[in-house]
Amino acid sequence: MPNDRAPVYIVDDEPSVCSAYARLFRSANMQPRTFSSVEDFMHADLCDENACVISDVRMPGASGLELPRLLAEAGRDLPVILVTAHDTPETRYRAKEVGAAAYFRKPVDDQALLDAIAWARSRKRPR
Amino acid sequence: MAQYTPSREFLRSTRARRSRIETDCGNVISLDVAGPDCEINESLLETEAADLRVALDRHASVVITDPLGRIMFVNDRFCSISQYSREELLGRDPSILNSGHHPAAYFRELWNAITRGEIWHGEIKNRAKDGSYYWVAATIVPFLDEHGIIRKFVAINSDITEQKRIEAELAEKLRLQKLLADLPSRFVAVQSDKIDTAIEDTQRLIVQVLGLDLSMLWQLPEHGPDMELTHFWQQNGDSKSICHSVSGANFPWLFERLLNGENVCFARLGELPPESSLDVETLRNHGVMSGLSIPLIVNGRVSGALGFATLNVERTWREDEVIELKLVAQIIGSVIGRQRAERREEQMRAELAHATRVATLGELAATLAHELNQPLAAILSNAQAARRFIAANAISLEELSVIFDDIVRDDKRAGGIIHSLRAMVSKDPAVRDPCCLNELMRDVVDLIHSEALGENIVLHSKLLPDLPLVYGSRVELQQTLVNLLINAVQAMKDAPTTDRIIEVETGIDQAFVVVRIRDYGNGIPRERLPHIFDPFFTTKPNGLGMGLSICRRIVENHNGRIDAVNGEGGGACFSIWLPIESRTACNGIL
Numbered sequence: 001m002p003n004d005r006a007p008v009y010i011v012d013d014e015p016s017v018c019s020a021y022a023r024l025f026r027s028a029n030m031q032p033r034t035f036s037s038v039e040d041f042m043h044a045d046l047c048d049e050n051a052c053v054i055s056d057v058r059m060p061g062a063s064g065l066e067l068p069r070l071l072a073e074a075g076r077d078l079p080v081i082l083v084t085a086h087d088t089p090e091t092r093y094r095a096k097e098v099g100a101a102a103y104f105r106k107p108v109d110d111q112a113l114l115d116a117i118a119w120a121r122s123r124k125r126p127r
Numbered sequence: 128m129a130q131y132t133p134s135r136e137f138l139r140s141t142r143a144r145r146s147r148i149e150t151d152c153g154n155v156i157s158l159d160v161a162g163p164d165c166e167i168n169e170s171l172l173e174t175e176a177a178d179l180r181v182a183l184d185r186h187a188s189v190v191i192t193d194p195l196g197r198i199m200f201v202n203d204r205f206c207s208i209s210q211y212s213r214e215e216l217l218g219r220d221p222s223i224l225n226s227g228h229h230p231a232a233y234f235r236e237l238w239n240a241i242t243r244g245e246i247w248h249g250e251i252k253n254r255a256k257d258g259s260y261y262w263v264a265a266t267i268v269p270f271l272d273e274h275g276i277i278r279k280f281v282a283i284n285s286d287i288t289e290q291k292r293i294e295a296e297l298a299e300k301l302r303l304q305k306l307l308a309d310l311p312s313r314f315v316a317v318q319s320d321k322i323d324t325a326i327e328d329t330q331r332l333i334v335q336v337l338g339l340d341l342s343m344l345w346q347l348p349e350h351g352p353d354m355e356l357t358h359f360w361q362q363n364g365d366s367k368s369i370c371h372s373v374s375g376a377n378f379p380w381l382f383e384r385l386l387n388g389e390n391v392c393f394a395r396l397g398e399l400p401p402e403s404s405l406d407v408e409t410l411r412n413h414g415v416m417s418g419l420s421i422p423l424i425v426n427g428r429v430s431g432a433l434g435f436a437t438l439n440v441e442r443t444w445r446e447d448e449v450i451e452l453k454l455v456a457q458i459i460g461s462v463i464g465r466q467r468a469e470r471r472e473e474q475m476r477a478e479l480a481h482a483t484r485v486a487t488l489g490e491l492a493a494t495l496a497h498e499l500n501q502p503l504a505a506i507l508s509n510a511q512a513a514r515r516f517i518a519a520n521a522i523s524l525e526e527l528s529v530i531f532d533d534i535v536r537d538d539k540r541a542g543g544i545i546h547s548l549r550a551m552v553s554k555d556p557a558v559r560d561p562c563c564l565n566e567l568m569r570d571v572v573d574l575i576h577s578e579a580l581g582e583n584i585v586l587h588s589k590l591l592p593d594l595p596l597v598y599g600s601r602v603e604l605q606q607t608l609v610n611l612l613i614n615a616v617q618a619m620k621d622a623p624t625t626d627r628i629i630e631v632e633t634g635i636d637q638a639f640v641v642v643r644i645r646d647y648g649n650g651i652p653r654e655r656l657p658h659i660f661d662p663f664f665t666t667k668p669n670g671l672g673m674g675l676s677i678c679r680r681i682v683e684n685h686n687g688r689i690d691a692v693n694g695e696g697g698g699a700c701f702s703i704w705l706p707i708e709s710r711t712a713c714n715g716i717l
Contacts (some may be wrong), residue, residue, distance in 0.1 A: 014501050014505070016501070016502065016505040016533060016536070016537055017501055017504050017505045017508075019505075019533065020504070020505040020506075020507075020508035020509040020512065020533065021508050023508065023509060023512035023513075023516075023530065024508045024509075024511060024512040024515070026512070027511075027512040027513075027515035027516045027519070027521075028515065058497065058577060058580050058581055059580070060580060060583075060585065083504070085496070085497040085498075085499075085500035085501045085504060085577075086493060086496065086497040086500075086577065086581070087496075087500075088493065105500070106500040106501065106503065106504035107500060107503040107504035107505075107506070107507035107508070108504065108507070108508075109507070109511070110507075110508065110511035110512070110515070
C-alpha cells in the first residue's frame with residue numbers, strides 16, 4: 001500500500017495507551033502522532049491529507065465526542081474514530097450522533113482498528 | 128503404762144504457788160487449795176484433787192511437758208482426741224500434732240510467752256493420727272520453782288472443732304452472700320469483650336469460696352442441637368480436666384433434665400437414678416463425686432447450664448447454697464443474653480458495612496471497567512504491534528524488550544486494581560496492619576480518577592512526604608476514603624463549571640495523621656451539619672444514608688475522629704484524624 005504512510009493522530013490522556021497505539025500503527029506502516037488532550041490536538045499544526053484521528057472519549061478537558069464538531073467548526077475534514085474504555089449505550093449512541101466514523105470499546109483488536117482506519121479514509125476520499 | 132505420778136508434785140507446787148487456772152470457757156478453777164499460811168488436811172486435799180482431775184478429764188484434754196517441751200503426761204481425753212496412745216506420746220514433742228495450719232511464728236510466740244512464765248491462751252489446729260484435723264482452745268500454764276525456774280508446762284485444751292466448723296460455714300455463707308451482692312455490679316459495668324473473663328472470674332470465686340473443684344458453663348448454640356462448654360474453671364486444674372475430653376453428648380440424661388428447666392443436684396454418684404448410667408460413667412471417669420447443675424435461662428429460653436462439682440470428695444449441697452447459685456445462674460444468663468445480642472448487632476454491622484462496600488463497588492463499576500480497560504487496551508495493542516513487527520522482521524530485540532516492559536507494567540497496574548477490588552469486597556476487614564494513608568489515598572484517587580474525569584473534576588492531591596503510619600484495617604480505611612471521595616464527586620455535580628476541583632490532603636496534627644477531603648460543591652446546609660454522621664441520614668435521593676455513619680464508626684474504631692465543616696468559599700471539608708502508629712514513615716512512597 002503505497003500511501004499508507006499517512007498520518008494517524010492519537011488523542012488519549014493515558015500515555016501507555018498512546019504509545020501502544022503508536023507502535024501498532026507504526027507496525028502497519030502508518031505515521032502516528034500522539035496528543036494527551038483534544039485541546040492539544042486542536043492547537044497543533046497538522047497535515048490533514050489522508051489523515052485519521054483515533055480518540056479516547058473521556059479525558060480531562062473536552063471530550064472525544066466533541067471532536068467532530070470542533071473539527072467541522074475549524075473547517076477541517078478528518079474522520080474521527082472513537083475508542084473508549086468506558087463503553088455505555090449512551091456513549092455509543094452519542095458517538096453515532098456526533099458523526100464518528102467508527103466506535104470501539106477498549107481493548108480493541110488490531111485488525112478491526114486498522115480496517116476501520118482504511119475504511120474511514122476510503123469513505124472520505126470520494127467526498 | 129505410765130502412772131499418774133505427778134499428782135503429788137502437782138499438788139506441792141500448787142500449794143507453793145497458789146495458782147489459778149483459767150479454763151477456755153473463762154471459768155476460773157481456783158486451785159487456792161493450799162498455801163504456806165493455811166493448815167490443810169492432806170487427805171481432803173487428795174480427794175478434791177482427784178475429783179478435780181475427773182472433772183477436768185471430762186471437760187478437756189490435758190498435757191504436761193517438761194521445761195524442754197517433752198510430753199511427761201497426757202490424760203485419757205488427750206489420747207482419744209489425738210488418736211495416739213500414751214506410749215506414742217510420752218517423751219515426744221507436742222509438735223507431733225502440728226497440722227501445718229499455723230505459721231511457725233505462732234508457736235514461737237507461744238513458746239516465748241510461756242518460757243517467760245506467762246500463761247498463754249489461744250486456739251490451735253491439730254492433726255490427729257489418722258490425718259483428720261481438730262481444733263482446741265488451749266491454756267498453757269508454766270510452773271516455776273522457788274527460784275523462778277520453769278519446772279513444767281501444763282496445757283488444758285477444750286475441743287472447739289464443731290464450733291470452728293460452724294464458724295467456717297457461717298463465714299463461707301457470708302463470703303458467698305458478699306460475692307453474690309457484688310455480682311450484678313461486676314457485670315453491669317463490664318465491657319462486652321471482658322464478659323467472658325468476668326464469667327470465669329465468677330466461676331473461680333464461687334469454686335474458691337465454696338471449696339469446690341470445678342465449675343463449667345455450657346451453652347446451647349443459637350443454631351445447633353448440642354451443648355457446648357464455653358466457660359470453665361478448675362481449681363488446681365490439670366490437663367486431664369473434664370473440659371478437654373467431654374462433649375455435651377456424654378451427659379444425655381443430665382442435659383435432658385436441664386433443658387426441662389430442672390436443677391440436678393447430687394451429694395454422691397449413688398444418688399443418681401439408673402437411667403443416668405451414661406452420665407454417671409462419664410462423671411466417674413473424671414473423678415466427679417458430687418455436683419450441682421442449674422439451667423441457664425437466656426431470653427426466656429433454656430440456653431445452657433451452670434455446673435459445679437467436687438472431685439474425689441462427696442459434698443452435700445445446702446439448700447441455701449442452691450438458692451444462691453440459682454441466682455448466679457440467673458445473672459450469668461442475662462449477661463449471656465446481652466452478649467449474644469451484642470454479637471448479633473456486631474455481625475449485622477459488619478454485614479451492613481460489607482453490603483455498603485459492595486454497593487459502592489456497584490456505583491464504581493463503570494469507573495472500574497474504565498480503569499481496567501485502559502491497561503488492557505495498551506497490553507493488547509503492544510502485543511499485537513510486536514507480533515506484526517516480528518512477522519515483518521522489522522524490529523530489533525531492544526525495541527521488543529521495551530514493548531515487553533510496557534506490557535509488564537500495564538499488567539501490574541491492572542492487577543493492582545483487581546487487588547484493591549478484592550479488598551473492597553472482602554468479608555473480613557478485621558486484619559489490622561500499619562498502613563500508609565498516602566498509599567491508601569493514592570489507590571483511592573486512582574480508583575475514582577475516571578469517575579471524577581466524567582464529571583470534569585480535577586483532583587488535586589497534596590500528600591505530605593514521609594507521612595507516619597497509622598495502625599488499622601486497610602479495607603475499612605480505604606472504604607472510608609472511597610466513601611468521602613465519591614461524596615465529594617457527587618457534591619460537585621451541580622457546582623459551576625469553573626471550580627470543579629477536589630482537594631485531597633494529608634498531614635500531621637500533633638499525635639495524629641490527618642486526611643482532608645475538600646470539595647467546592649454546595650456545602651452542607653447548616654442545620655444538617657450536626658446530623659450528617661447519623662445512620663439513615665442522606666441528602667442523596669437514592670442513597671441508603673449509611674455511608675457517613677459507617678465512616679464514623681470505622682474511624683472511631685480506629686481511635687480516631689471524623690469531622691465535617693463547610694469551607695470558606697463554599698463546599699464541604701471532611702477531616703479524619705487517626706493516631707500515629709509509629710514514627711516510621713511510608714518509605715518509597717511518593
